[in-house]
Amino acid sequence: MAYSDISRSISELIESHGIPKREVYLDNENSGQIIPEALKAMEDAYRWSGRGHPSITHLMGWISYQALYEATLRITSAINCSPEEIIYTHSGTEANNLAITGSALSSPNKRKILVSSIEHLSVVFPAERLEKQGFKVIKIPVNKDGFVNLDFISKHVDRETLIVSVAVVNHEIGTIQDVEAVRDTVRDKNKDVLIHTDACDALGKIPLDMKKLDVDLASFSSHKIYGPKGVGALYVKEGVRLEPIIHGQLSTQKLWPGVENVPGIIGFSKAVEYMHNNFKENVLRMIKLRDRLINGILERVDHAMLNGPFGEKRAPDNVNISFLYCEGEALTVELSLNGIYVSSGSACTSRVLEPSHVLLAIGRRHEEAHGSLLMKVTPFHVLEDIEYVLDVLPDAVKRLRSISPVKPLKQVR
Numbered sequence: 092m093a094y095s096d097i098s099r100s101i102s103e104l105i106e107s108h109g110i111p112k113r114e115v116y117l118d119n120e121n122s123g124q125i126i127p128e129a130l131k132a133m134e135d136a137y138r139w140s141g142r143g144h145p146s147i148t149h150l151m152g153w154i155s156y157q158a159l160y161e162a163t164l165r166i167t168s169a170i171n172c173s174p175e176e177i178i179y180t181h182s183g184t185e186a187n188n189l190a191i192t193g194s195a196l197s198s199p200n201k202r203k204i205l206v207s208s209i210e211h212l213s214v215v216f217p218a219e220r221l222e223k224q225g226f227k228v229i230k231i232p233v234n235k236d237g238f239v240n241l242d243f244i245s246k247h248v249d250r251e252t253l254i255v256s257v258a259v260v261n262h263e264i265g266t267i268q269d270v271e272a273v274r275d276t277v278r279d280k281n282k283d284v285l286i287h288t289d290a291c292d293a294l295g296k297i298p299l300d301m302k303k304l305d306v307d308l309a310s311f312s313s314h315k316i317y318g319p320k321g322v323g324a325l326y327v328k329e330g331v332r333l334e335p336i337i338h339g340q341l342s343t344q345k346l347w348p349g350v351e352n353v354p355g356i357i358g359f360s361k362a363v364e365y366m367h368n369n370f371k372e373n374v375l376r377m378i379k380l381r382d383r384l385i386n387g388i389l390e391r392v393d394h395a396m397l398n399g400p401f402g403e404k405r406a407p408d409n410v411n412i413s414f415l416y417c418e419g420e421a422l423t424v425e426l427s428l429n430g431i432y433v434s435s436g437s438a439c440t441s442r443v444l445e446p447s448h449v450l451l452a453i454g455r456r457h458e459e460a461h462g463s464l465l466m467k468v469t470p471f472h473v474l475e476d477i478e479y480v481l482d483v484l485p486d487a488v489k490r491l492r493s494i495s496p497v498k499p500l501k502q503v504r
């Protein structure tokens with residue numbers, strides 16, 4: 092379908108949908124709001140400090156360079172690393188691509204890559220592309236809660252292994268992985284293997300100290316921490332060598348050429364600073380909202396099951412529930428009509444209508460994966476938002492089940 096046709100049909104959808112009286116935005120996996128401090132700093136930067144090109148030698152260039160450096164210090168002091176270890180990209184996707192493909196280009200003789208079977212597609216796809224070029228890609232299995240199998244890693248890491256990639260927090264099911272244990276398992280077998288962690292969903296949600304984590308590479312995405320879209324970063328530990336995967340000139344950083352999005356990076360740094368300075372209150376608040384939402388849904392809706400672990404090994408914002416005998420996509424539309432915005436299956440593939448590879452990897456059946464909803468609370472939600480969802484969602488599920496051709500053996504409530 093042509094872009095203009097899609098745009099016309101989307102305009103019609105917006106018009107027929109209308110603006111609901113009450114709105115609760117829970118699709119923070121896909122993107123979300125910007126922290127006001129970040130927005131304000133960006134507005135100022137577009138007018139002044141972020142206007143010039145940070146690599147150019149005139150006053151506006153120097154001012155821009157200084158603003159970029161100060162933004163970087165905000166980020167590095169939150170995650171405990173040095174400014175030279177941060178490479179800006181324009182998304183978490185680009186950071187993940189640079190980590191996987193950049194390391195393959197820098198060590199072409201090592202041809203074995205291990206990635207967990209529940210990684211974000213921006214890790215899985217570059218690995219699969221390398222597989223087509225002759226690399227051996229091994230997917231690390233996970234248990235029913237999404238924890239990687241350390242024995243499997245130990246068995247498969249050898250002298251040929253280039254990189255092992257396991258996310259600290261899984262974006263779909265919220266599993267908080269023991270990356271330090273993964274790191275030690277890998278280094279016990281071969282200390283030269285690179286350890287990459289996708290930390291896009293971890294920043295601001297769990298404590299992150301790069302010195303303590305001691306991985307070689309870690310990816311970040313601004314909009315996952317309530318900063319602007321279109322900014323990402325890759326932490327590259329001092330001494331780790333990567334080859335650039337895009338080429339050009341004029342950048343303060345060789346690994347990702349092209350002018351830095353200085354106003355965006357300033358917004359990102361302000362979001363990081365806000366989440367760092369308010370870490371404890373934010374996390375406690377999110378856990379309270381998360382648990383109210385999970386428990387409320389499981390109490391009120393039959394044939395519903397939580398995906399991912401219960402309790403402290405779950406990211407504080409993550410709620411992922413499968414509703415049997417219910418189509419996830421239809422449920423997102425039904426909820427949208429009531430002003431509740433969530434995503435279904437895998438958020439990142441929800442337009443593709445493929446069951447989430449993450450849910451399949453933890454052992455969910457296709458119909459369970461298709462009937463799943465992913466919701467992410469933020470520190471900016473209030474309890475009334477969650478109560479509103481708990482009022483609306485059970486009826487929405489009931490209505491869809493009443494018209495679904497697939498029914499449970501026992502009558503659904």
Ligand SMILES: Cc1ncc(COP(=O)(O)O)c(C=O)c1O
Pocket residue numbers: 120121181182183184185187211213258261262289290291292312313314315321322323439
């Ligand atoms: C874990 C994880 N990695 C990578 C990405 C990609 O980040 P971006 O949207 O900035 O490309 C996301 C985005 O949702 C994510 O959740």
